[in-house]
Amino acid sequence: xxxxxxxxxxxxxxxxxxxxxxxSRRGYNIDSLAVGVTEDPDISRITIVVHxxxxxxxxxxxxxxxxxxxxxxxxxxxxxxxxxxxALIKVAADANTRAEIIQIANIFRARIVxxxxxxxxxxxxGDEGKVQAIEKLLRQFGIKELVRTGKIAIVxxxxxx
Amino acid sequence: xxxxxxxxxxxxxxxxxxxxxxxxxxLFGYPGGQIIPFxxxxxxxxxxxxxxxHEQAAAxxxxxxxxxxxxxxxxxxxxxxxxxxxxxxxxxxxxxxxxIVALTGQVPKFLIGNDAFQEADIxxxxxxxxxxxxxxQDAEEIPRIVKEAFHIASTGxxxxxxxxxxxDIQNVEFDLHYPDKVELRGYKPTFKGNTQQIKRAAExxxxxxxxxxxxxxxxxxxxxxxxxxxxxxxxxxxxxxxxMGISSIPTEHPLYVGMLGMHGCKYANYAIQESDLIIxxxxxxxxxxTGKLESFAPNARIIHIDVDPAEISKNIKVHVxxxxxxxxxxxxxxxxxxRCNSAEWIEKINQWKKEYPLGYSQMSPDVVMPQFVIEQIAxxxxxxxxxxxxxxxxxxxxxxxxxxxxxxxxxxGGLGTMGYGFPAAMGAKVGRPDKTVINISGDGSFQMNxxxxxxxxxxxxxxxxxxxxxGYLGMVRQWQELFYDRRYSCTCIKGSVDFVKLAEAYGxxxxxxxxPSEVRPAIEEAVRSGRPAIVDVIVECEANVYPMVPAGAAxxxxxxxxxx
Numbered sequence: 001x002x003x004x005x006x007x008x009x010x011x012x013x014x015x016x017x018x019x020x021x022x023x024s025r026r027g028y029n030i031d032s033l034a035v036g037v038t039e040d041p042d043i044s045r046i047t048i049v050v051h052x053x054x055x056x057x058x059x060x061x062x063x064x065x066x067x068x069x070x071x072x073x074x075x076x077x078x079x080x081x082x083x084x085x086x087a088l089i090k091v092a093a094d095a096n097t098r099a100e101i102i103q104i105a106n107i108f109r110a111r112i113v114x115x116x117x118x119x120x121x122x123x124x125x126g127d128e129g130k131v132q133a134i135e136k137l138l139r140q141f142g143i144k145e146l147v148r149t150g151k152i153a154i155v156x157x158x159x160x161x
Numbered sequence: 162x163x164x165x166x167x168x169x170x171x172x173x174x175x176x177x178x179x180x181x182x183x184x185x186x187x188l189f190g191y192p193g194g195q196i197i198p199f200x201x202x203x204x205x206x207x208x209x210x211x212x213x214x215h216e217q218a219a220a221x222x223x224x225x226x227x228x229x230x231x232x233x234x235x236x237x238x239x240x241x242x243x244x245x246x247x248x249x250x251x252x253x254x255x256x257x258x259x260x261i262v263a264l265t266g267q268v269p270k271f272l273i274g275n276d277a278f279q280e281a282d283i284x285x286x287x288x289x290x291x292x293x294x295x296x297x298q299d300a301e302e303i304p305r306i307v308k309e310a311f312h313i314a315s316t317g318x319x320x321x322x323x324x325x326x327x328x329d330i331q332n333v334e335f336d337l338h339y340p341d342k343v344e345l346r347g348y349k350p351t352f353k354g355n356t357q358q359i360k361r362a363a364e365x366x367x368x369x370x371x372x373x374x375x376x377x378x379x380x381x382x383x384x385x386x387x388x389x390x391x392x393x394x395x396x397x398x399x400x401x402x403x404x405m406g407i408s409s410i411p412t413e414h415p416l417y418v419g420m421l422g423m424h425g426c427k428y429a430n431y432a433i434q435e436s437d438l439i440i441x442x443x444x445x446x447x448x449x450x451t452g453k454l455e456s457f458a459p460n461a462r463i464i465h466i467d468v469d470p471a472e473i474s475k476n477i478k479v480h481v482x483x484x485x486x487x488x489x490x491x492x493x494x495x496x497x498x499x500r501c502n503s504a505e506w507i508e509k510i511n512q513w514k515k516e517y518p519l520g521y522s523q524m525s526p527d528v529v530m531p532q533f534v535i536e537q538i539a540x541x542x543x544x545x546x547x548x549x550x551x552x553x554x555x556x557x558x559x560x561x562x563x564x565x566x567x568x569x570x571x572x573x574g575g576l577g578t579m580g581y582g583f584p585a586a587m588g589a590k591v592g593r594p595d596k597t598v599i600n601i602s603g604d605g606s607f608q609m610n611x612x613x614x615x616x617x618x619x620x621x622x623x624x625x626x627x628x629x630x631x632g633y634l635g636m637v638r639q640w641q642e643l644f645y646d647r648r649y650s651c652t653c654i655k656g657s658v659d660f661v662k663l664a665e666a667y668g669x670x671x672x673x674x675x676x677p678s679e680v681r682p683a684i685e686e687a688v689r690s691g692r693p694a695i696v697d698v699i700v701e702c703e704a705n706v707y708p709m710v711p712a713g714a715a716x717x718x719x720x721x722x723x724x725x
Contacts, residue, residue: 009347010347013296013298014284014296017285017288018288021288021289022289025289055474058474059471059475062470062471062473063471065470065471066469066471067293067347068292068293068313068345068347068348069347070347071346071347
């Protein structure tokens with residue numbers, strides 16, 4: 001089962017490697033990871049999607065909490081949360097296919113961020129399923145390059161992690 | 162936030178001043194190019210520095226000092242190879258939760274990342290084996306970092322902390338303010354156990370007829386021995402200890418059933434298997450203790466007291482977890498408990514004790530049995546600090562010495578580091594000069610750090626090493642005998658060195674015992690001499706450690722010598 005952990009850490013050099021090395025050392029698998037600074041410039045937030053049963057996730061959480069630079073760990077996967085990923089997809093495109101690609105992008109409320117004679121780049125934001133769906137549809141045109149971020153997530157309502 | 166007095170110092174001097182503020186009196190270390198500024202300032206300081214002969218020994222000595230005294234040990238090395246040589250010692254301290262602070266020199270900041278001469282990424286290397294580590298980026302951070310390092314090392318679940326000091330930072334002058342307190346929002350260990358949980362534990366205890374207390378190293382590190390004994394006596398429960406928990410209760414205490422696990426006493430393993438309640442204190446259900454997890458203590462409810470929440474339900478499901486310092490939790494728990502209905506249980510255990518005593522047989526006349534040597538040390542050196550290396554001698558020292566007070570059995574339990582004992586004994590003796598310190602060693606382990614003979618002689622540290630010399634890497638040989646068809650691949654080390662001459666070459670006392678009658682006099686002479694000494698005891702070369710639970714078996718599936 002997948003869990004989404006929101007990990008608040010000190011915004012300092014080396015903290016990400018402390019977190020990621022903990023995962024490799026203890027044999028936990030990271031599905032995705034995203035990191036960035038929060039509303040407090042001294043605090044960064046790492047969103048980790050981890051695969052495992054409740055026992056594994058409990059251990060991951062406890063081990064993360066042991067790191068001195070980790071301030072707080074919350075499992076927000078089970079709660080009502082808004083989850084987003086972003087992908088940039090460079091698709092092969094010419095005069096014949098360009099219109100159809102634009103149409104698909106519109107349906108997904110994706111944006112065309114670059115156009116060139118033989119390609120278009122589509123920016124898509126959404127949950128994992130949405131990103132996967134557009135990727136599947138664009139594959140028929142030939143995906144030249146695809147880059148995606150890890151998932152970020154925020155709890156709905158006025159509650160903070 | 163800061164104390165009143167400030168003074169202008171360089172980074173190196175600042176480190177020394179901060180160490181003094183933390184109450185450090187002794188360092189174990191070895192200089193080198195990138196730590197010269199520190200040693201230059203040390204020259205004018207009152208701190209005692211023990212110059213080792215290999216940095217690994219500095220880390221082990223700091224560890225031995227810490228275990229024997231309860232204070233934080235400090236070791237120092239230069240960058241690169243100096244720092245990497247500390248690694249085994251740091252890992253040893255990490256696995257056994259020993260508070261040490263390691264200071265390493267580093268190449269100047271502008272060279273970091275350039276593969277400079279003697280550069281190693283020691284904070285990266287030690288990431289998984291330290292509780293925390295620091296690469297100092299600015300001299301002004303030094304006071305805060307040193308303060309935090311000692312706080313982190315010594316509180317909660319103790320452990321090693323490393324501070325990497327670039328050379329240029331050691332030379333920067335600044336105004337030193339030493340902070341009064343530490344502010345770490347990500348580090349708030351729980352000391353006091355949850356009262357509700359403590360009451361639940363008391364209810365479990367009240368219901369139990371076959372309770373057993375399973376005590377680990379946490380009892381020793383939190384100085385909770387008196388509370389442990391009080392708990393056992395109040396509820397009338399037997400106490401078994403892990404290797405790390407040895408000396409938390411006197412060996413001769415009537416409720417003590419010895420060590421459990423792979424080389425535990427039969428009656429300890431039987432007792433834990435048949436118990437209906439396990440009270441685990443500062444222990445972590447290690448694989449050497451539980452054997453096959455599925456068959457471990459099938460009928461027992463489990464109360465687990467540990468300062469590290471990550472240990473709770475890590476290996477085995479716990480019914481009543483209590484996170485907190487062992488001493489604090491036991492103190493509160495004792496208020497809620499009374500005697501269990503366990504008289505019959507105790508009688509049964511005493512019966513097992515009679516039926517399955519620890520023992521060995523004389524394999525041939527006139528040969529010295531290794532277990533006999535430990536018994537002789539126990540009689541000749543009562544309440545000495547016993548330090549061990551790793552292997553058969555370590556298990557015999559755990560089984561046959563009679564421990565009286567806590568912090569008198571120092572051993573590498575988690576990492577199992579051969580070469581730990583001699584330098585750790587040196588550190589213990591420096592920290593506890595009032596105690597006799599005996600390093601019980603094998604002929605294999607001793608050669609992993611025998612260069613420290615120079616250190617003990619030069620600094621007049623009268624540690625006695627008793628080598629149980631069987632000409633083999635005995636524990637591996639034992640496994641080869643039992644599980645690999647007696648194919649003694651690469652375990653015979655007969656004729657390595659004349660340990661008596663080796664001792665003498667360094668200026669230490671060297672003695673040899675080859676017959677049982679020579680053992681006691683040699684040990685006594687070595688202790689009486691007041692000098693660093695080696696007693697080389699030629700022992701039966703194929704003696705085995707029993708009882709033994711084969712790896713992966715249930716802990717009541719025990720091999721014993723008469724069955725072989």
